Amino acid sequence: MSRIPRIVILGAGYGGIVTAIGLQKELNYNEADVTLVNKHDYHFITTHLHMPAAGTDNPENARIEISKLIDEFKIDFVKSTVVQIRPYDKKIILEDSTLSYDYLVIGLGGEPETFGIPGLKEYALNIRSINSVRLIREHIEYQFARFKQEPHRTDFLTFVVGGAGFTGIEFVGELADRIPELCREFDVDPALVHIYNVEAAPTALPGFDADLVEYAMQVLAKKGVTFKIATAIKEVTVDGVILSDGETIRSSTVVWTGGIRGNRMVEEAGFDTKRGRIVVDSTLRTKDFENVYVVGDCSIVLNEEGKPYPPTAQIATQQGEIAAYNLVAAIRNTPMKDFKFINRGIIASLGKGEAIGVVGTKKLKGFIAAMLKKVVEIRYLYKIGGIPLVIKKGRL
Amino acid sequence: MSRIPRIVILGAGYGGIVTAIGLQKELNYNEADVTLVNKHDYHFITTHLHMPAAGTDNPENARIEISKLIDEFKIDFVKSTVVQIRPYDKKIILEDSTLSYDYLVIGLGGEPETFGIPGLKEYALNIRSINSVRLIREHIEYQFARFKQEPHRTDFLTFVVGGAGFTGIEFVGELADRIPELCREFDVDPALVHIYNVEAAPTALPGFDADLVEYAMQVLAKKGVTFKIATAIKEVTVDGVILSDGETIRSSTVVWTGGIRGNRMVEEAGFDTKRGRIVVDSTLRTKDFENVYVVGDCSIVLNEEGKPYPPTAQIATQQGEIAAYNLVAAIRNTPMKDFKFINRGIIASLGKGEAIGVVGTKKLKGFIAAMLKKVVEIRYLYKIGGIPLVIKKGRL
Numbered sequence: 099m100s101r102i103p104r105i106v107i108l109g110a111g112y113g114g115i116v117t118a119i120g121l122q123k124e125l126n127y128n129e130a131d132v133t134l135v136n137k138h139d140y141h142f143i144t145t146h147l148h149m150p151a152a153g154t155d156n157p158e159n160a161r162i163e164i165s166k167l168i169d170e171f172k173i174d175f176v177k178s179t180v181v182q183i184r185p186y187d188k189k190i191i192l193e194d195s196t197l198s199y200d201y202l203v204i205g206l207g208g209e210p211e212t213f214g215i216p217g218l219k220e221y222a223l224n225i226r227s228i229n230s231v232r233l234i235r236e237h238i239e240y241q242f243a244r245f246k247q248e249p250h251r252t253d254f255l256t257f258v259v260g261g262a263g264f265t266g267i268e269f270v271g272e273l274a275d276r277i278p279e280l281c282r283e284f285d286v287d288p289a290l291v292h293i294y295n296v297e298a299a300p301t302a303l304p305g306f307d308a309d310l311v312e313y314a315m316q317v318l319a320k321k322g323v324t325f326k327i328a329t330a331i332k333e334v335t336v337d338g339v340i341l342s343d344g345e346t347i348r349s350s351t352v353v354w355t356g357g358i359r360g361n362r363m364v365e366e367a368g369f370d371t372k373r374g375r376i377v378v379d380s381t382l383r384t385k386d387f388e389n390v391y392v393v394g395d396c397s398i399v400l401n402e403e404g405k406p407y408p409p410t411a412q413i414a415t416q417q418g419e420i421a422a423y424n425l426v427a428a429i430r431n432t433p434m435k436d437f438k439f440i441n442r443g444i445i446a447s448l449g450k451g452e453a454i455g456v457v458g459t460k461k462l463k464g465f466i467a468a469m470l471k472k473v474v475e476i477r478y479l480y481k482i483g484g485i486p487l488v489i490k491k492g493r494l
Numbered sequence: 495m496s497r498i499p500r501i502v503i504l505g506a507g508y509g510g511i512v513t514a515i516g517l518q519k520e521l522n523y524n525e526a527d528v529t530l531v532n533k534h535d536y537h538f539i540t541t542h543l544h545m546p547a548a549g550t551d552n553p554e555n556a557r558i559e560i561s562k563l564i565d566e567f568k569i570d571f572v573k574s575t576v577v578q579i580r581p582y583d584k585k586i587i588l589e590d591s592t593l594s595y596d597y598l599v600i601g602l603g604g605e606p607e608t609f610g611i612p613g614l615k616e617y618a619l620n621i622r623s624i625n626s627v628r629l630i631r632e633h634i635e636y637q638f639a640r641f642k643q644e645p646h647r648t649d650f651l652t653f654v655v656g657g658a659g660f661t662g663i664e665f666v667g668e669l670a671d672r673i674p675e676l677c678r679e680f681d682v683d684p685a686l687v688h689i690y691n692v693e694a695a696p697t698a699l700p701g702f703d704a705d706l707v708e709y710a711m712q713v714l715a716k717k718g719v720t721f722k723i724a725t726a727i728k729e730v731t732v733d734g735v736i737l738s739d740g741e742t743i744r745s746s747t748v749v750w751t752g753g754i755r756g757n758r759m760v761e762e763a764g765f766d767t768k769r770g771r772i773v774v775d776s777t778l779r780t781k782d783f784e785n786v787y788v789v790g791d792c793s794i795v796l797n798e799e800g801k802p803y804p805p806t807a808q809i810a811t812q813q814g815e816i817a818a819y820n821l822v823a824a825i826r827n828t829p830m831k832d833f834k835f836i837n838r839g840i841i842a843s844l845g846k847g848e849a850i851g852v853v854g855t856k857k858l859k860g861f862i863a864a865m866l867k868k869v870v871e872i873r874y875l876y877k878i879g880g881i882p883l884v885i886k887k888g889r890l
Contacts, residue, residue, distance in 0.1 A: 138681075229642040232680060236632070236639035243632035246625040284628060 103130045103429055106190055106199035108180050110136035110164055111144070112414035113393025113421070114205030119482055120422025122172045130429055133174045133197060135190070139164055141482075142228050145411050146475065148265060148447075151231035151353075152272035153238065153280075159491055161228050167483055180206065183367040185387045201389050201428065203421055204364060208395035208409060209374065211357035217334035218260075222354035225265055234353060238276075241350055242284040253348040255291045258339050260331050261356035262297035263304065264446055267314060269355060270295045271449030274321035293323045294347055296339070298330035298356075303446065305408075310454040313463050317448045331356075358409055360396050372398055375406075380436040381424050382417055391425065393417040399439060413439055415478070445471045499526045499825055502586055502595035504576050506532035506560055507540070508810035509789025509817070510601030515878055516818025518568045526825055529570045529593060531586070535560055537878075538624050541807050542871065544661060544843075547627035547749075548668035549634065549676075555887055557624050563878055576602065579763035581783045597785050597824065599817055600760060604791030604805060605770065607753035613730035614656075618750035621661055630749060634669075637746055638680040649744040651687045654735050656727050657752035658693035659700065660842055663710060665751060666691045667845035670717035689719045690743055692735070694726035694752075699842065701804075706850040709859050713844045727752075754805055756792050768794055771802075776832040777820050778813055787821065789813040795835060809835055811874070841867045 105121065107114050118134045125132070140161040149155035164175055182191040183204070190197040210226065212218040223234045238257070245254040257273060259266050270293055281288045295302070295318070302325065303311045315325055330342040338349040360374025369376045369384055375398040376384055382397065384390045394414035398406045407413050417437060424434040443457030445467055453467035462470060479487045501517065503510050514530045521528070538557040545551035560571055578587040579600070586593040606622065608614040619630045634653070641650040653669060655662050666689055677684045691698070691714070698721065699707045711721055726738040734745040756770025765772045765780055771794040772780055778793065780786045790810035794802045803809050812835060820830040839853030841863055849863035858866060875883045 229639075233639040233643050236636040240629075240632040240636045243625075243629040247629055 103200040105201045107203040109205035113418045116418025148268040151234040153235040208358035211359040221334045222352040256349040260354045262302035266355035275449040296326040499596040501597045503599040505601035512814025544664040547630040549631040601789045604754035607755040617730045618748040652745040656750045658698035662751035671845040692722040
């Protein structure tokens with residue numbers, strides 16, 4: 099170990115950026131060298147991506163330059179892609195260089211879980227980054243333009259969203275809001291446009307309060323969304339999707355929101371993983387390497403019933419705070435804190451002015467829930483960037 | 495012939511709309527029934543299409559609702575597609591009905607001339623209508639979004655424009671202006687983007703003043719356009735273009751501006767045609783049917799040297815005026831006028847603030863030419879729609 103311990107944080111998603119900001123607040127200059135590595139020079143707000151994906155908001159409102167969030171005197175930022183993690187050597191191989199560490203924080207995020215469905219990887223789009231949602235937005239607009247040149251191709255106006263979980267529901271809500279605008283822009287009859295939301299589970303939003311799910315489905319059905327619940331996508335082809343009930347939907351746009359698994363890189367590094375996610379102890383460290391912390395979608399934290407918490411922005415953010423605290427404790431040799439997830443509630447937006455949510459034991463729906471969603475987003479901005487960031491991006 | 499003669503105008507392009515407006519001004523209510531047939535419920539300004547195609551202007555600024563231009567008490571408007579012209583029966587077959595006429599005006603416009611180049615029809619885009627330019631704009635944006643997901647695919651950032659005539663030159667000028675905006679929007683390094691303008695003739699803008707052509711090429715080269723002059727496109731494939739000099743350019747976007755031929759429908763109708771254009775007499779009537787007038791790209795008018803004038807907005811507009819005059823003369827049995835093309839000059843825009851032009855014997859370039867281009871467009875708006883239209887669309 100060098101005189102000053104070296105901390106490397108991989109990934110500037112929710113977990114990584116909150117860890118970095120926590121370290122920057124707490125550590126003195128001479129206590130540690132901190133390096134943050136990220137593929138892009140911006141942090142993005144995953145919970146907001148359904149809007150730029152549908153085209154109802156500008157992607158710029160879903161990202162923040164990392165240089166606005168970290169203090170370059172305290173943290174070095176390296177814009178690069180991680181190629182390999184070598185926990186035994188305490189080294190990180192980047193695509194263009196190598197980093198050594200004493201302490202590592204892995205916050206590399208997840209990958210879409212395809213459940214082996216044929217064609218999903220090749221033909222479906224994913225809501226997972228600024229680049230991927232710009233692609234979805236442009237893809238959708240392009241289908242409208244293509245339809246005007248080939249008016250028999252109604253499959254250009256059919257949109258299939260796989261998965262009616264959180265992301266799927268929020269995305270179809272936005273898409274349904276966007277369709278009338280696109281129809282006006284491209285002179286298309288709205289009656290020709292179809293949005294299908296396909297979910298294999300017996301209900302939309304599995305795990306959510308049944309009354310609120312019912313309400314959400316009514317709101318979205320009224321906006322023009324057709325639900326196919328308890329129906330699996332058997333295959334995605336260049337022409338559309340084949341469903342488990344035998345139906346084929348011809349569509350040139352399939353967006354897959356059916357799940358997240360961990361990161362292949364952490365599997366390859368030799369950590370103890372379940373579906374690509376690393377099992378961590380109560381201090382968020384891996385079982386085999388006490389100098390390696392894991393936050394966000396790459397980690398698995400079990401609840402009191404022994405089941406993993408679903409990967410969300412909320413848990414990643416809370417993990418980032420604890421990871422920063424425990425890293426400082428490790429360096430100063432003071433006691434660590436155990437991570438305990440505090441459920442602050444959950445809200446799903448259903449497009450403009452509509453949402454559903456559960457906060458504590460309270461059920462919320464409609465405009466109040468939509469407002470609360472905004473408050474949650476603004477609180478996050480305040481947490482990471484203070485008042486200036488709230489003012490700049492707060493119209494989220 | 496019915497008591498009141500029935501005039502049918504096919505197409506609301508420059509020639510057709512100016513004919514319609516001319517008749518509406520001159521004819522009394524009881525002199526004729528006039529019907530205007532057009533595929534869309536709007537007229538569009540073809541000379542402006544290079545801008546919305548590149549995305550430097552909104553397509554709305556290149557079109558005008560027909561209901562704003564014609565007086566419904568004087569002219570019936572039918573939104574439909576012409577399927578067949580039957581000059582012997584004096585009937586027009588529309589996709590959903592049939593019209594009889596005593597006098598016919600054909601202003602159906604041209605079709606892209608592909609010169610039999612393999613793959614052009616399948617893989618190249620054309621600048622010819624509101625729908626086609628919306629497709630080009632969306633196609634270009636989509637390539638930037640795709641590139642961000644597949645960064646090895648530099649062919650997504652390579653744009654090939656076939657033809658360095660008027661439309662080709664004006665389009666590459668706009669595209670070169672648009673690229674820096676797109677690079678900012680999608681986080682793309684501008685050095686990765688390439689625009690090629692390929693022309694088979696020994697010079698760009700064949701027939702134009704050589705000094706001005708030189709100036710135009712310098713302006714466009716500085717903006718990043720690579721010219722391939724005296725080089726033919728041998729084939730267009732799904733991967734790009736193969737040139738006559740053996741070079742292959744890998745590109746996912748080929749825009750073809752290489753020429754216009756007449757309309758297959760007028761060939762099938764049995765008129766005397768050359769490359770789909772009908773040879774008309776000095777009164778703009780066909781040689782075989784004295785009740786059929788032809789205006790715009792469907793017609794051929796020979797100059798004093800016996801060569802056909804190139805099809806332009808300027809000639810179509812002037813033809814529309816004469817066609818209207820001669821139709822009124824035919825109905826009133828008064829003398830007709832001979833059509834004589836008056837060359838009011840020609841200006842080619844080269845993107846923002848740059849243009850070249852020849853007016854009379856005067857050569858123009860730079861900002862002055864660009865301003866004059868705007869003046870010409872505003873004069874046209876004034877001619878067809880008066881002051882209100884100039885105010886509404888005049889920011890062209």
